[in-house]
Amino acid sequence: MSDLYDEIRDVAAQYPVRRSAVLPALRLAQDHYGWLPPQAFRDVAEALELTPAYCQSVASFYDMFHLEPVGRCLIEVCTNISCALVGAQAVLEQFENELGITAGQTTADGEFTLRTVECAGGCGWGTVVAIDHRYREHVKADDVGGILSELRGAEPVGVGRGPGVSEDGAVGDGAA
Amino acid sequence: MSGVDLVTVTIDERELRVPKGSGMVEAALAAGIEIPVFCYEPRLGPPVGACRMCLCEVEGIPKPQAACTLTAQDGMVLRTAATSALAKDGQEAVLEFILLNHPLDCPDCDKGGECPLQDLTFRYGPGSTRMHFSKRTFDKPIPISPLIALDRERCILCYRCTRFSEGVSEDGQLVALERGADSFIATFEDEPYRAHFSGNVVELCPVGALTSTAYRFKARPWEIQNVPTVCGQCPVGCNTWISTREGKVVRILSRNHPEVDEGWICDKGRFAYGHLDAEDRISEPLRRIRRHGFEPVTFAEAAQETARALRAAGSSVAVAFSGTETVEEAEAMARIAREALGSDRAILPDDPHPALDAWRAPLSAIRNAEVCLVLGDHPVIERAPAVDLWLRSARRAGAEIITVGPTGSVQTLPGSAPAVAAELASGSVPEELREASRRLRKATRVALVWSEDDPTGGRPIAALASALRLGDGSGVYWIPSTPNGRGVAAAWHAAGAGRETTPPPPEAELGALIVSGDRAAADPVVLALAERADFVLTSAMFMSQVAGWSHILWPGSAYLERAGTTVNLEGRPQRQHPAVGGPEFHELALLAAIGAHLGLAVDAWPSFESSDEHAPLPARGKAVPVPVTPTPMPAGSEEGLALVTYESLFSGLSVERTPTLAFQLTEAEVELARADALAGGISTGDTVVVSSNGSATELRARINQRLKTGVVRIPADHAHGLGQRVEVRKP
Amino acid sequence: MTDDSTPELRPLLFAHAQDADLTKIDAYERAGGYASLRKALTSDREELLEQFLASGLRGRGGAGFPMGRKASFLPKPDQTTKPIYLAVNADESEPGTFKDREIMFRLPHALIEGVLIASYAIGAEIAFIYLRGEYLREYEIVRDALDQARARGLVGANVLGSGYSVDIVLHRGAGAYICGEETGLLESLEGKRGQPRSKPPFPAISGLYAAPTLINNVETLATLPAIIAMGGEEYAAIGTESSTGTRVFSLSGNVARGGNYELELGTTLRTLIYDIGGGIPNGRRLKAVIPGGSSVPVLDASEIDTTLDFDEMAKAGSMLGSGAVIVIDDRACMVQLGLRVAQFYQHESCGKCTPCREGTRWMVQLLEKLEVGEASQGELDLLLDVCDRILGKCLCPLGDAAAMPIASYVAKFRDEYQRHIEEGGCPFGGESSLEGVMAPVAQHHRDQRSAIEVPA
Numbered sequence A: 001m002s003d004l005y006d007e008i009r010d011v012a013a014q015y016p017v018r019r020s021a022v023l024p025a026l027r028l029a030q031d032h033y034g035w036l037p038p039q040a041f042r043d044v045a046e047a048l049e050l051t052p053a054y055c056q057s058v059a060s061f062y063d064m065f066h067l068e069p070v071g072r073c074l075i076e077v078c079t080n081i082s083c084a085l086v087g088a089q090a091v092l093e094q095f096e097n098e099l100g101i102t103a104g105q106t107t108a109d110g111e112f113t114l115r116t117v118e119c120a121g122g123c124g125w126g127t128v129v130a131i132d133h134r135y136r137e138h139v140k141a142d143d144v145g146g147i148l149s150e151l152r153g154a155e156p157v158g159v160g161r162g163p164g165v166s167e168d169g170a171v172g173d174g175a176a
Numbered sequence B: 001m002s003g004v005d006l007v008t009v010t011i012d013e014r015e016l017r018v019p020k021g022s023g024m025v026e027a028a029l030a031a032g033i034e035i036p037v038f039c040y041e042p043r044l045g046p047p048v049g050a051c052r053m054c055l056c057e058v059e060g061i062p063k064p065q066a067a068c069t070l071t072a073q074d075g076m077v078l079r080t081a082a083t084s085a086l087a088k089d090g091q092e093a094v095l096e097f098i099l100l101n102h103p104l105d106c107p108d109c110d111k112g113g114e115c116p117l118q119d120l121t122f123r124y125g126p127g128s129t130r131m132h133f134s135k136r137t138f139d140k141p142i143p144i145s146p147l148i149a150l151d152r153e154r155c156i157l158c159y160r161c162t163r164f165s166e167g168v169s170e171d172g173q174l175v176a177l178e179r180g181a182d183s184f185i186a187t188f189e190d191e192p193y194r195a196h197f198s199g200n201v202v203e204l205c206p207v208g209a210l211t212s213t214a215y216r217f218k219a220r221p222w223e224i225q226n227v228p229t230v231c232g233q234c235p236v237g238c239n240t241w242i243s244t245r246e247g248k249v250v251r252i253l254s255r256n257h258p259e260v261d262e263g264w265i266c267d268k269g270r271f272a273y274g275h276l277d278a279e280d281r282i283s284e285p286l287r288r289i290r291r292h293g294f295e296p297v298t299f300a301e302a303a304q305e306t307a308r309a310l311r312a313a314g315s316s317v318a319v320a321f322s323g324t325e326t327v328e329e330a331e332a333m334a335r336i337a338r339e340a341l342g343s344d345r346a347i348l349p350d351d352p353h354p355a356l357d358a359w360r361a362p363l364s365a366i367r368n369a370e371v372c373l374v375l376g377d378h379p380v381i382e383r384a385p386a387v388d389l390w391l392r393s394a395r396r397a398g399a400e401i402i403t404v405g406p407t408g409s410v411q412t413l414p415g416s417a418p419a420v421a422a423e424l425a426s427g428s429v430p431e432e433l434r435e436a437s438r439r440l441r442k443a444t445r446v447a448l449v450w451s452e453d454d455p456t457g458g459r460p461i462a463a464l465a466s467a468l469r470l471g472d473g474s475g476v477y478w479i480p481s482t483p484n485g486r487g488v489a490a491a492w493h494a495a496g497a498g499r500e501t502t503p504p505p506p507e508a509e510l511g512a513l514i515v516s517g518d519r520a521a522a523d524p525v526v527l528a529l530a531e532r533a534d535f536v537l538t539s540a541m542f543m544s545q546v547a548g549w550s551h552i553l554w555p556g557s558a559y560l561e562r563a564g565t566t567v568n569l570e571g572r573p574q575r576q577h578p579a580v581g582g583p584e585f586h587e588l589a590l591l592a593a594i595g596a597h598l599g600l601a602v603d604a605w606p607s608f609e610s611s612d613e614h615a616p617l618p619a620r621g622k623a624v625p626v627p628v629t630p631t632p633m634p635a636g637s638e639e640g641l642a643l644v645t646y647e648s649l650f651s652g653l654s655v656e657r658t659p660t661l662a663f664q665l666t667e668a669e670v671e672l673a674r675a676d677a678l679a680g681g682i683s684t685g686d687t688v689v690v691s692s693n694g695s696a697t698e699l700r701a702r703i704n705q706r707l708k709t710g711v712v713r714i715p716a717d718h719a720h721g722l723g724q725r726v727e728v729r730k731p
Numbered sequence C: 001m002t003d004d005s006t007p008e009l010r011p012l013l014f015a016h017a018q019d020a021d022l023t024k025i026d027a028y029e030r031a032g033g034y035a036s037l038r039k040a041l042t043s044d045r046e047e048l049l050e051q052f053l054a055s056g057l058r059g060r061g062g063a064g065f066p067m068g069r070k071a072s073f074l075p076k077p078d079q080t081t082k083p084i085y086l087a088v089n090a091d092e093s094e095p096g097t098f099k100d101r102e103i104m105f106r107l108p109h110a111l112i113e114g115v116l117i118a119s120y121a122i123g124a125e126i127a128f129i130y131l132r133g134e135y136l137r138e139y140e141i142v143r144d145a146l147d148q149a150r151a152r153g154l155v156g157a158n159v160l161g162s163g164y165s166v167d168i169v170l171h172r173g174a175g176a177y178i179c180g181e182e183t184g185l186l187e188s189l190e191g192k193r194g195q196p197r198s199k200p201p202f203p204a205i206s207g208l209y210a211a212p213t214l215i216n217n218v219e220t221l222a223t224l225p226a227i228i229a230m231g232g233e234e235y236a237a238i239g240t241e242s243s244t245g246t247r248v249f250s251l252s253g254n255v256a257r258g259g260n261y262e263l264e265l266g267t268t269l270r271t272l273i274y275d276i277g278g279g280i281p282n283g284r285r286l287k288a289v290i291p292g293g294s295s296v297p298v299l300d301a302s303e304i305d306t307t308l309d310f311d312e313m314a315k316a317g318s319m320l321g322s323g324a325v326i327v328i329d330d331r332a333c334m335v336q337l338g339l340r341v342a343q344f345y346q347h348e349s350c351g352k353c354t355p356c357r358e359g360t361r362w363m364v365q366l367l368e369k370l371e372v373g374e375a376s377q378g379e380l381d382l383l384l385d386v387c388d389r390i391l392g393k394c395l396c397p398l399g400d401a402a403a404m405p406i407a408s409y410v411a412k413f414r415d416e417y418q419r420h421i422e423e424g425g426c427p428f429g430g431e432s433s434l435e436g437v438m439a440p441v442a443q444h445h446r447d448q449r450s451a452i453e454v455p456a
């Protein structure tokens, strides 16, 4: 508990004004609790000398903060237009079918939260699926089963390839 | 007008000369042109241009501009919807968007009849709606505190309320949650909006989204009377409007005195009128019958019996004041005691040092200060809430705020204020004050605030002001402990023709004692006097031990029920006007009748007419040099923690009798410095035992990062029996 | 036709990126990295600003404002008592755009070098890199690159012994498109909700913590080392007169080889899509192109000879925006496209100003109704009117960014919108490539019920 306080105070020291550390502090608190329960806002507020209400107000503005519990592994499917044009919806539906939940929900065993996100920034290599914020690109509906068994079998964090880096690790189609 | 740069702007084809940089909404208004606004409210800080209601055309700019964000520049040509199709299109678009999700439930909305949205829709709005989808819906009015209800469907997200909370009172309690069309206003989880100024958001809301629970469904604007008066709850004296319906107070609104309150009033001033109708109020004059309690007496009998007793007591009479009397009442009592009976014995709750008048300045001058120095152990916000707002506003305007005290920016032990003032005045300061001393001496506009009880009436701060040779741009603000302590002291001294005031002797017999007001009646010193006095007259609203000892008990009036003058902490005399009736005969009428029996002419009614004008501040007094009295700094000690207590704003008879304010009462809490808490293994929320001198009490701990290490703070109502040094430990 | 012309790649930023791992500082320095910084540190500030101006470099974030001019609006260090800041816009969130990500992924040092050059030129005390929160890998890479640069004395006190000190703080966002808008970014960096500010005052005068602040996009800044190396004028010789230099275009959608391609400005869309991107796969036909990210008006297939140039694109009624080229083939229903784009802007509207907050929601409602075939002719007109009522009336450009594309879809593909009304449903009959695409639902909306009691 007091560790979180100290971590937040350390981060805050980087900024000319302490309040600037609200986002990093909320992120630290989210790492600590897994999501942002009311106590997390009290903790951040105490460390940054703000009010819990203020911290909650800020957190609720941003999509990456979870004001409700999430699963141990967060699966995010980009359904913005570039991904959508190359089949994001099919990928999403495959996840929904295999997990037995709809986007926005968490599996009963608390393992997976599935959600749709706005453009993830991998448009040329759609469909982009982020697993705990590690990107998988060129994902097709057929890949979903494999991804899930990999996640179920091992540590939940995928390695994540770089933008446009293909399966074999070669620098991808981007000729940049 | 020298120094003001005038520029020419054209609004709707009318040329105007206005000061450069002045707001275009105001400039237009001065020319009689209305630019509709919602989010714009200059008192909330720089314009945010959020609602877009004020869109106007500016020559040379293709897109319509938010007029609220524009300032007058020479040659600017502005067109409102009255003369510009572009502006009209913008205005209509925005109004349509605002009404899109509004429930249009004017018939059962408290704001109806005084609602800017209703008025603007009436004037410019679309006649029908083109939105046929379901509107945003929320749970119907939810209380965000026992005082305030929020109807989210009506909210137009102008963010006035949250801007107040974040940027004016800086309480950070009322916020917007979520984003975009999902945004809504809320407090943290289900916790109430608990802050000193919460009620102002009700007045700020331009629609009926935030309403007062007490006023809800009570009256239509055209069914109420509004009486201008001055708040009597603290020494600031904010200007207010009292709305009454059928002889009852139904709400209190601000009457914006720009020099005193800038249109903000605290929750005590706004909501604590519940005590007027309290069931335990003393409602008629009473006479004590030995052992058998009280029986009613007539007005004439009460006056006659009191006069007889006073005459018998002669110079052995003493008056105990509350500081809540009007100047006229205090003057009547002072003349009865001093002129008619020749007694100089009084207990004055406040007695300011006369030299302070030389640095009199309006509260609004605090905002212009370069440096504000606040000295004393009493939190300013608890004692004179509006002063806290002025200080915050000064800080936002760039002033440096130096607070010296247990929670100050310069941290001192409790009781250090006189010593610190003396050090700063003499210029020989310890390391931690060196910077403050340097800034104070360098600045030309200084505000000194004294928030400390001391028997000298603020002599140390006067000596500091004197040493700093404060000039015209500076002011000294001495905060009395009672609303009209200043006016009462002045009235008492005026009646004495230069004679010294002597406190009633603690041992000797007393012929008669006049106990004026509930505050005096609650004072243990007064109780001790009452027990020894041959005759006691008490005038109070509520029963107390002292009242029980009284021979004649007179029903006191509340400040909302009477006419009279009060002098606020600035030294500004202001008029109170009765909003509702109260007791049949007021204190002044009784005093006039007593005076008549004693051969003294006292007016039964103050000699001024009712008016809603803002009172001016009298000129400064002549500067008299005040020498510095060297004062020792309180010594620290190895053992235990130093205790500092304070009286919360939300305490006292009126708050206790207003059920909706109960949640504002201070919690049974002890504040600890972080280091002390860590040392004791204590976290916020833990129950701890605070003990001293053999008495102990259990309180909830809260870490206050601004508290000096080695000091703990407890609200006075929870610190009974504790001495100056305490131990705090987990049970 | 350009069948036999060679793809006109013009790697300038990415010059050495194919041959070496430039995330390593040694490799970067071997490829000539940080030489521009050394050069800059020995020049005076005015001279650098001249170079920026001469290069004609226009902002790569979206608005295309000349970088040198913006930098010249800031007070000089001796003209202000306040600190000066640089804020790097690395919030890349415009749908279709992923170039900044690749720059940070492969060329973190080019970004850092550019940041240092710009910081020195304006006399900044601290440079903040506002990095999109979702970009976790890129965060790690830039963080590591910063550590390497710090270890070499390139960042921090007394940069390379020049007497100039600057710190670079890496600040991560947390998922909000609007924080890419420059004043929304500043608010967010100050620890607030990322709601844009009303301008003026402009950030150059009163930006971060009310101090003078220069805000530039990642690509804009990463281009500076090349400009300093070759000289502004030489840089200006690349590209066209109004659009100098190269740009990294993000190509996506129904195209064979999506990815980032660095091209000389002035190249045609056709070249990018067909020669470089390999054309439309699966034997489909090109239907439309969004040339600058989802915020800009669409072009139809007949317009792909338009060049990638700020002015030419404006003449064609669209914008170069963030350089994101989204290719749409004939399987896409343009009503569904409109709906999905509108949903995005509704989701990302910050909620501060009325037209955007209320208007985007209304647009979505109308488009939903249109898509299912339940809208009347009047409602299509109403949709256009709603767009018109948003346009030009908002506090920041997001509202326009929502209204403009939708209005352009209707204008260019009116028949498709019309058919939804006339046929009482989607003419694609469920076969559209965008059929049923789900937008993010409100992430954590809670209708608060209050436990607070009001005493009688």
Ligand SMILES: Cc1cc2nc3c(=O)[nH]c(=O)nc-3n(C[C@H](O)[C@H](O)[C@H](O)COP(=O)(O)O)c2cc1C
Binding pocket: C058, C059, C060, C061, C062, C063, C064, C065, C067, C089, C090, C091, C092, C093, C094, C177, C178, C179, C180, C181, C182, C183, C215, C216, C217, C218, C220, C221, C396, C397, C398, C401
């Ligand atoms: C809604 C909105 C989103 C934006 N998002 C980005 C962004 O993600 N990245 C970016 O560099 N610029 C973005 N911009 C443009 C910035 O406001 C700003 O113009 C840019 O960062 C300036 O840098 P530049 O001059 O180097 O392009 C956005 C603008 C708007 C209105």
Ligand code: SF4
Binding pocket: C178, C195, C196, C348, C349, C350, C351, C352, C353, C354, C356, C357, C394, C395, C396, C397, C398, C399, C400
């Ligand atoms: S246009 Fe949209 S995003 Fe921009 S300020 Fe208005 S509501 Fe916020």
Ligand code: FES
Binding pocket: B036, B037, B038, B039, B040, B048, B049, B050, B051, B052, B053, B054, B055, B066, B067, B068, B069
């Ligand atoms: S009054 Fe100008 S935008 Fe609200």
